[in-house]
Amino acid sequence: MLTDAKCRNATCPPEKQRVRVTDSGGLYLEVSPAGSKRWFQKLYVSGKEKRMALGSYPAVTLTAARKARDAAKLKKADGFDPVQARKLDRLKQAMSEGETFEHVAREWYGKKSALWSAHHKTRELRNLEKDLFPWIGRRRIAEIEPVELLQTLRRVEARGSLDVAHRVLTTARGVFAYAVATGKSTPSRRGSRASPKRA
Known part of the structure; x- marks a missing residue:
C-alpha cells in the first residue's frame, strides 16, 4: 500500500x-x-x-x-x-463547452432547412431569432432549465399569439432533440427541457 x-x-x-x-x-x-x-x-x-x-x-x-x-x-x-466511459465523458465535455442554444440551433437549422419549404424555413428562423434567441440564445443548452423555456413561451402568449407559442415550442423541441443526438445534451435533461409544464 x-x-x-x-x-x-x-x-x-x-x-x-x-x-x-x-x-x-x-x-x-x-x-x-x-x-x-x-x-x-x-x-x-x-x-x-x-x-x-x-x-x-x-x-x-x-x-x-x-x-x-x-x-x-x-x-x-x-x-x-x-476506459470507454471516461473517453465518452471527455468527448461530451469537449463538445458541450461553448455550445450555446443559439449555436446549436443554427447548426440544427442549417442541417434541417434543406428539406423544408421556403415558407417553413422563414417561419422556423423567425421562431428562433424573434422568440428564442433574445431570451435563451446565449445560455449553454445543457444548462437551460424548464422554467426558462416556459417563461420564453409565456412572452409569446402575452402577445396573444397562442398558435405561435405552440410553434415556438415545437422549434425548441427540435433543437433539444438535435442536441441530444449530437451529444451536446443528455436525454434525461432534454426530456424535461423540451416539454415544460405550461400553466
Missing part, C-alpha cells in the same frame, strides 16, 4: 524507462527518470488488460486516485467499460 511519503519519494533510476509503484486494486503510480509521476488504473475488461490514466501526482493526490479507482470499479461492476 502506498502512503503520501512513498509517493513523494518515489524515483526512477536513469537506466530505466519507468518505475511502477503499486497501491492496491490495480492502482499504481508510474514514475519517469525525469521525475514526472502519473496515476494509472489497471483493469480487465472482457478478459483484456486495459489501463486508465487518472492524472498526475501531486495534482491528483493518493486519496483522489483511490476514489477514481473505486469509481472505475463500480462502473465495471455495472457492466460498463470504464
Whole structure:
C-alpha cells in the first residue's frame, strides 16, 4: 500500500524507462527518470488488460486516485467499460463547452432547412431569432432549465399569439432533440427541457 511519503519519494533510476509503484486494486503510480509521476488504473475488461490514466501526482493526490479507482470499479461492476466511459465523458465535455442554444440551433437549422419549404424555413428562423434567441440564445443548452423555456413561451402568449407559442415550442423541441443526438445534451435533461409544464 502506498502512503503520501512513498509517493513523494518515489524515483526512477536513469537506466530505466519507468518505475511502477503499486497501491492496491490495480492502482499504481508510474514514475519517469525525469521525475514526472502519473496515476494509472489497471483493469480487465472482457478478459483484456486495459489501463486508465487518472492524472498526475501531486495534482491528483493518493486519496483522489483511490476514489477514481473505486469509481472505475463500480462502473465495471455495472457492466460498463470504464476506459470507454471516461473517453465518452471527455468527448461530451469537449463538445458541450461553448455550445450555446443559439449555436446549436443554427447548426440544427442549417442541417434541417434543406428539406423544408421556403415558407417553413422563414417561419422556423423567425421562431428562433424573434422568440428564442433574445431570451435563451446565449445560455449553454445543457444548462437551460424548464422554467426558462416556459417563461420564453409565456412572452409569446402575452402577445396573444397562442398558435405561435405552440410553434415556438415545437422549434425548441427540435433543437433539444438535435442536441441530444449530437451529444451536446443528455436525454434525461432534454426530456424535461423540451416539454415544460405550461400553466
